[in-house]
Amino acid sequence: xxxxxxxxxxxxxxxxxxxxxxxxxxxxxxxxxxxxxxxxxxxxxxxxxxxxxxxxxxxxxxxxxxxxxxxxxxxxxxxxxxxxxxxxxxxxxxxxxxxxxxxxxxxxxxxxxxxxxxxxxxxxxxxxxxxxxxxxxxxxxxxxxxxxxxxxxxxxxxxxxxxxxxxxxxxxxxxxxxxxxxxxxxxxxxxxxxxxxxxxxxxxxxxxxxxxxxxxxxxxxxxxxxxxxxxxxxxxxxxxxxxxxxxxxxxxxxxxxxxxxxxxxxxxxxxxxxxxxxxxxxxxxxxxxxxxxxxxxxxxxxxxxxxxxxxxxxxxxxxxxxxxxxxxxxxxxxxxxxxxxxxxxxxxxxxxxxxxxxxxxxxxxxxxxxxxxxxxxxxxxxxxxxxxxxxxxxxxxxxxxxxxxxxxxxxxxxxxxxxxxxxxxxxxxxxxxxxxxxxxxxxxxxxxxxxxxxxxxxxxxxxxxxxxxxxxxxxxxxxxxxxxxxxxxxxxxxxxxxxxxxxxxxxxxxxxxxxxxxxxxxxxxx
Amino acid sequence: xxxxxxxxxxxxxxxxxxxxxxxxxxxxxxxxxxxxxxxxxxxxxxxxxxxxxxxxxxxxxxxxxxxxxxxxxxxxxxxxxxxxxxxxxxxxxxxxxxxxxxxxxxxxxxxxxxxxxxxxxxxxxxxxxxxxxxxxxxxxxxxxxxxxxxxxxxxxxxxxxxxxxxxxxxxxxxxxxxxxx
Numbered sequence: 001x002x003x004x005x006x007x008x009x010x011x012x013x014x015x016x017x018x019x020x021x022x023x024x025x026x027x028x029x030x031x032x033x034x035x036x037x038x039x040x041x042x043x044x045x046x047x048x049x050x051x052x053x054x055x056x057x058x059x060x061x062x063x064x065x066x067x068x069x070x071x072x073x074x075x076x077x078x079x080x081x082x083x084x085x086x087x088x089x090x091x092x093x094x095x096x097x098x099x100x101x102x103x104x105x106x107x108x109x110x111x112x113x114x115x116x117x118x119x120x121x122x123x124x125x126x127x128x129x130x131x132x133x134x135x136x137x138x139x140x141x142x143x144x145x146x147x148x149x150x151x152x153x154x155x156x157x158x159x160x161x162x163x164x165x166x167x168x169x170x171x172x173x174x175x176x177x178x179x180x181x182x183x184x185x186x187x188x189x190x191x192x193x194x195x196x197x198x199x200x201x202x203x204x205x206x207x208x209x210x211x212x213x214x215x216x217x218x219x220x221x222x223x224x225x226x227x228x229x230x231x232x233x234x235x236x237x238x239x240x241x242x243x244x245x246x247x248x249x250x251x252x253x254x255x256x257x258x259x260x261x262x263x264x265x266x267x268x269x270x271x272x273x274x275x276x277x278x279x280x281x282x283x284x285x286x287x288x289x290x291x292x293x294x295x296x297x298x299x300x301x302x303x304x305x306x307x308x309x310x311x312x313x314x315x316x317x318x319x320x321x322x323x324x325x326x327x328x329x330x331x332x333x334x335x336x337x338x339x340x341x342x343x344x345x346x347x348x349x350x351x352x353x354x355x356x357x358x359x360x361x362x363x364x365x366x367x368x369x370x371x372x373x374x375x376x377x378x379x380x381x382x383x384x385x386x387x388x389x390x391x392x393x394x395x396x397x398x399x400x401x402x403x404x405x406x407x408x409x410x411x412x413x414x415x416x417x418x419x420x421x422x423x424x425x426x427x428x429x430x431x432x433x434x435x436x437x438x439x440x441x442x443x444x445x446x447x448x449x450x451x452x453x454x455x456x457x458x459x460x461x462x463x464x465x466x467x468x469x470x471x472x473x474x475x476x477x478x479x480x481x482x483x484x485x486x487x488x489x490x491x492x493x494x495x496x497x498x499x500x501x502x503x504x505x506x507x508x509x510x511x512x513x514x515x516x517x518x519x520x521x522x523x524x525x526x
Numbered sequence: 527x528x529x530x531x532x533x534x535x536x537x538x539x540x541x542x543x544x545x546x547x548x549x550x551x552x553x554x555x556x557x558x559x560x561x562x563x564x565x566x567x568x569x570x571x572x573x574x575x576x577x578x579x580x581x582x583x584x585x586x587x588x589x590x591x592x593x594x595x596x597x598x599x600x601x602x603x604x605x606x607x608x609x610x611x612x613x614x615x616x617x618x619x620x621x622x623x624x625x626x627x628x629x630x631x632x633x634x635x636x637x638x639x640x641x642x643x644x645x646x647x648x649x650x651x652x653x654x655x656x657x658x659x660x661x662x663x664x665x666x667x668x669x670x671x672x673x674x675x676x677x678x679x680x681x682x683x684x685x686x687x688x689x690x691x692x693x694x695x696x697x698x699x700x701x702x703x704x705x706x707x
Contacts (some may be wrong), residue, residue, distance in 0.1 A: 161619065162623075165619065169556060169560075179567045179605060187573070
């Protein structure tokens with residue numbers, strides 16, 4: 001019944017993008033279209049989540065072609081959760097950028113390009129989440145990448161072009177890896193349907209499986225910014241306009257994480273790369289956060305914490321246990337929300353304080369207590385302070401790790417090391433964010449000149465030097481959008497119990513690959 | 527699975543050449559490298575369809591076993607379209623970065639104040655040049671009044687004066703009706 005709704009989550013944003021492009025000269029109409037479309041998708045995603053959770057996954061065969069031949073769209077619990085959270089994020093960030101656009105006469109985010117590109121980006125993200133075959137997943141990635149190229153180089157300033165070039169070339173290379181992997185997988189199995197692959201790949205010789213598996217992991221690892229494939233992220237994200245950075249940081253890397261989850265659970269059921277993933281997860285956490293320590297610029301600092309916290313998700317995936325996936329999915333949801341919120345707050349800080357470097361910001365708490373609250377709550381949340389969702393997610397992951405270590409004594413030492421790395425990373429995150437808080441919010445405005453502190457001794461400015469922009473007004477709409485997201489992060493904490501139950505059911509779905517197969521092939525597989 | 531050796535060799539050459547060009551610093555070469563590798567991947571996909579057969583159109587009297595695998599062809603088509611779009615965007619990006627490298631951020635800034643100052647300068651030039659023209663003509667008339675036999679020589683020197691004077695930037699020289707005797 002609700003299966004009818006599934007294609008709409010991709011179709012509506014695409015049609016909306018076309019309409020928005022036609023309405024290029026009518027700003028209000030264009031904003032109404034994009035806000036309307038994303039609100040509709042949010043509602044549809046919520047309906048899908050409820051229906052999928054109560055009555056099983058929704059499968060759509062596009063054009064009536066049956067599974068291995070046609071394009072299949074599958075929404076199971078994991079997809080539905082990802083759809084809901086990303087639709088909410090996209091909607092809130094759109095409200096934020098509308099507020100910003102109205103205040104700045106659309107200088108930063110010119111509507112005629114921004115809104116269509118933004119909607120296409122949404123379509124790509126949603127398409128990746130509901131794709132039932134590898135090639136459709138690739139198309140979803142390409143849609144969101146092309147739109148992200150445009151959004152990242154908005155305005156075409158020298159700084160953005162330079163950052164954009166790195167991002168674009170890295171993304172293209174990752175796409176080529178993905179496409180080659182698809183070609184080889186098709187050659188080996190004769191199908192790209194994920195459900196069918198789940199059965200056929202398991203029949204291949206072990207070394208062929210491992211090669212295909214690693215090729216896919218490299219492609220997704222670049223997109224998810226996993227160490228050592230994460231070098232591009234801190235150089236490219238911070239230069240974009242605040243709402244664009246927020247969406248990229250929140251969603252794009254998580255699409256990669258989602259693809260890795262699918263790869264590990266459904267596609268490669270036999271091939272086992274637990275140790276590799278665990279080592280990479282631990283290294284991603286530590287190296288990412290050590291990079292964050294030396295940054296003076298809050299945008300770059302947050303980009304490094306973004307890389308670092310991807311490590312937690314990789315660790316959770318590596319555990320591949322019921323509790324591990326439960327905590328990973330919860331952590332993905334938490335991290336999407338909190339990282340987006342922090343980047344939106346950074347946008348407000350930049351407008352209010354005229355800079356993003358801790359060497360140039362001071363006295364913000366006295367000037368705007370509300371801004372203080374909007375930064376403080378997500379910062380503590382990211383740092384993993386109880387009772388916030390970051391703490392709950394990390395606790396879940398560490399518990400799952402402990403369980404795994406007890407169950408598998410051979411790799412127990414490795415698991416404990418990664419858990420320790422996770423705890424250290426969490427503390428260093430807290431340190432980096434508290435330092436920013438101390439300098440930007442608590443330091444008096446008059447102390448800014450000639451201020452010396454051990455805290456500032458080791459920080460590096462952004463490569464282009466810290467830019468100081470004129471302070472601008474902070475429109476009500478932007479503050480409202482950011483506050484709404486802070487409320488969402490608090491809701492993740494308050495409703496953690498039901499959410500953990502939901503992600504637990506999603507994890508149970510994931511661990512039973514046969515379930516996914518029988519959903520796509522109700523009549524059995526040939 | 528049967529694969530054509532020619533295509534395998536072609537794919538390998540394209541991969542190798544593309545990757546080595548992609549490692550260059552220049553953006554244009556990176557784009558060319560991307561195109562070569564992209565086509566290598568397309569050939570790789572095409573290779574996966576196995577032995578070539580009839581055109582994959584299932585009509586009456588066509589043996590489904592004899593036609594070639596249509597799916598890789600569909601993949602390749604999609605990939606080509608995506609590559610085309612990306613290439614167009616990359617070309618725009620390269621042009622933009624060339625523009626910025628040549629002119630800097632000033633290339634596309636038309637400052638209001640600078641424009642007004644330029645206009646004022648042009649107007650001043652115009653006034654100055656018409657004043658100088660008047661002066662030259664006056665000199666000419668005076669000279670012709672005093673010394674009728676040096677007329678030609680003086681006229682020539684006056685013309686030299688006119689020509690060596692820095693020209694008013696871009697402004698059309700005003701024609702003075704008094705210039706013709």
